[in-house]
Amino acid sequence: MSARDAIFPPGRQALYDQNRYSAAIRSGDLLFISGQVGSRDDGTPEPEFAAQVRRAFANLKAVLAAAGCSFDDVVDVTTFHTDPEKQFETIMAIRDEEIGAPPYPNWTAVGVTWLFGYDFEIKAIARISAGAGETQESRD
Template sequence: MTATNKLQSIIPPAFQAWHDAYHFTPATRVGDTIWVSGQVGADAEGNIGADVQAQTRIAFESLKYVLEAAGASLDDVVELTTFHTDLHGEMEAFTAVKDEYFPSRYPSWTGVGVTQLALPELRVEVRAVAVAGSGKG
């Protein structure tokens, strides 16, 4: 195994407390592939967005932040998996925000309806797989 293929835990500064308290690693990188753990609609201070659109924005901003810490960008995302507590009722609002972050090159995407997330107020969770450098050109 070469040095570039070693497993790297990506823990940006804003996630250090979560890592320490809950043993949560925001992303793992092996070679050019990056697996990003689920990002929710709560900011680094624990403030939860008021509605699904606000929570979706927070989740995608967190995704962007974690990818940048891992040496990638949203352009490098090849797969999204999203979890929704009201899949049918909030999909239109969610998609409108998602399309702000992925306006033309859409990654593979699976949306899953769930009964609950980590906190009762959370409406959406976003996880992703990226390949660093794949979105260039």
């Protein structure tokens, strides 16, 4: 069995190391992205809900970019919400800005009671295009 091919966005690996998980794992042509929350660079949450959702999408976008992907490559999304009924309108407005036009990825929204001090989390699976995110060493 081969080692996990971990992907980290620039400047945030210390946060992942501190919490003992990878931002994403590449497996073949798939990228499995851990749940991204609205954390600032120092790991603290954005206090305002819409800003927290925007930051979660920005953090997801950074992980995708680190693997040579974009939202166009996302095939499956799962979001977690601490108060879905009150939050859904805000989330959908930001989602529309970030995800763009159809066809949309699969999407599952889950209501939860706890997200470690956050109110929104987004995780995704993306297909990696041939050659995306390769380093010179991986092509040699």
